[in-house]
Amino acid sequence: MTKTIKIILSLSLILFFQVGIFPHIAISGVYPNLILISIITLSILRGFKQSLIWTIIAGLFLDFYSLSNFFGISLICLIVVSFGASFAAQNIIKKTNPSSIILVFVAMVTLYDLLLLAIYKILGIGFDFTLLKFLVNIIYNSVIAAPVFYTIKKLFPAGKV
Amino acid sequence: MNFKISKKYLAIFLVLILGLVFLNLFPKPAKALENFIFKVFSPAQKLFIKTGNKISGFFEILLSIKDLSRENAELKQKNSELERQLTQLKETEKENEALRAALDFSEKNTSLFEIASIVGKSLQGAEDWILIDKGTKDGVEKNMAIVSEEFSLVGRVIESNDNFSKVMLITDKNSIVGALIENKRNEGLVQKEEGSDKIFLDFVPKNEAVEIGEKILTSGMDNVYPKSILIGKVEKIDASENQLFQKITILPAVDFNKLEKVFILKSK
Numbered sequence: 001m002t003k004t005i006k007i008i009l010s011l012s013l014i015l016f017f018q019v020g021i022f023p024h025i026a027i028s029g030v031y032p033n034l035i036l037i038s039i040i041t042l043s044i045l046r047g048f049k050q051s052l053i054w055t056i057i058a059g060l061f062l063d064f065y066s067l068s069n070f071f072g073i074s075l076i077c078l079i080v081v082s083f084g085a086s087f088a089a090q091n092i093i094k095k096t097n098p099s100s101i102i103l104v105f106v107a108m109v110t111l112y113d114l115l116l117l118a119i120y121k122i123l124g125i126g127f128d129f130t131l132l133k134f135l136v137n138i139i140y141n142s143v144i145a146a147p148v149f150y151t152i153k154k155l156f157p158a159g160k161v
Numbered sequence: 162m163n164f165k166i167s168k169k170y171l172a173i174f175l176v177l178i179l180g181l182v183f184l185n186l187f188p189k190p191a192k193a194l195e196n197f198i199f200k201v202f203s204p205a206q207k208l209f210i211k212t213g214n215k216i217s218g219f220f221e222i223l224l225s226i227k228d229l230s231r232e233n234a235e236l237k238q239k240n241s242e243l244e245r246q247l248t249q250l251k252e253t254e255k256e257n258e259a260l261r262a263a264l265d266f267s268e269k270n271t272s273l274f275e276i277a278s279i280v281g282k283s284l285q286g287a288e289d290w291i292l293i294d295k296g297t298k299d300g301v302e303k304n305m306a307i308v309s310e311e312f313s314l315v316g317r318v319i320e321s322n323d324n325f326s327k328v329m330l331i332t333d334k335n336s337i338v339g340a341l342i343e344n345k346r347n348e349g350l351v352q353k354e355e356g357s358d359k360i361f362l363d364f365v366p367k368n369e370a371v372e373i374g375e376k377i378l379t380s381g382m383d384n385v386y387p388k389s390i391l392i393g394k395v396e397k398i399d400a401s402e403n404q405l406f407q408k409i410t411i412l413p414a415v416d417f418n419k420l421e422k423v424f425i426l427k428s429k
Binding site for chain 2 (some may be wrong): 012015016017018019020021023024028031033035049051052056062064065066067070071072075076081116126127128130153
């Protein structure tokens with residue numbers, strides 16, 4: 001129970017930053033998705049199963065804060081991305097190598113955007129997609145990912161939460 | 162890596178899938194939960210939005226210091242221009258009154274304004290919407306127009322809970338606003354420009370002379386937004402030969418990042 005409360009409080013704080021601060025640092029209308037970055041970080045650091053509860057709560061947050069009429073789109077995308085990140089971290093890359101970590105972020109942010117785009121297209125929901133925004137989104141999130149990754153690694157060492 | 166799914170995780174996924182199917186088929190519980198989450202989070206979010214605006218404002222002041230003298234000269238020039246316009250307006254009061262009667266939306270179309278605070282924003286850049294702290298319990302309904310404190314167009318209510326409403330901004334990809342150019346009265350549609358953050362006025366014929374700085378107002382033709390609300394000013398005009406209509410880029414009158422309070426226009 002304490003663990004779930006800790007998770008909800010941490011994600012709430014991330015959500016508040018995302019809502020209040022991040023829109024002010026937008027580039028071409030794109031600002032980093034701190035929730036997505038945090039979930040990728042946790043998935044890299046402790047694997048898919050250990051970060052599943054975080055992923056579900058974060059996905060629900062993203063869905064509540066969405067205009068889409070279909071509930072659960074972000075949650076599904078986030079679960080797939082979390083699985084991909086933990087798979088890459090445990091089978092493909094070395095967790096101690098910063099450039100490998102960045103590569104996982106680039107790949108997973110791309111995957112998340114493509115999944116969202118595909119689901120929105122299938123469901124016929126309007127989605128503001130341009131190549132420029134897509135690229136800015138990947139680069140911007142990956143740049144922000146480095147400090148977030150090492151902060152989370154320091155604040156929440158594996159096994160603590 | 163061991164991806165063998167245990168019974169526990171299989172149960173979690175099953176509950177999750179069934180839960181999502183249930184919430185999409187019967188959205189009421191999801192709406193109630195959403196309303197509860199917004200209620201719990203709105204005070205802190207309001208605080209973070211205010212803090213974000215203050216920090217951003219501080220940095221903007223720092224960055225604009227070197228431009229202050231130039232801005233001052235521009236403002237002085239603008240001031241004298243406004244004074245000249247004011248004198249002209251006084252002289253043509255009769256004409257002006259007739260024009261006002263034609264433009265005035267406040268008495269004809271709407272009677273009630275309700276102030277609301279912004280307590281949330283879109284989390285993912287692909288959507289442009291804000292969350293306000295007024296919902297169905299306050300009489301807020303879908304498609305009600307939202308304006309800024311300066312009475313410029315912000316957007317329309319797209320979804321309402323008991324205590325909160327989501328407002329689609331005019332900068333969202335799915336937003337369409339019936340609009341006209343203030344002086345020329347040419348009508349068109351205001352939409353988001355593909356591949357940028359700007360909005361533009363479409364369907365204005367190429368032979369119509371439009372000037373930079375002209376005001377764009379709502380036309381009321383979309384049956385959603387009341388007539389004569391300021392949307393913004395003409396920033397750029399593109400009348401390339403390969404287009405049928407002019408593409409008029411608009412600088413919105415509202416700085417959407419700095420909004421803290423808005424008015425809901427409740428129709429009669």
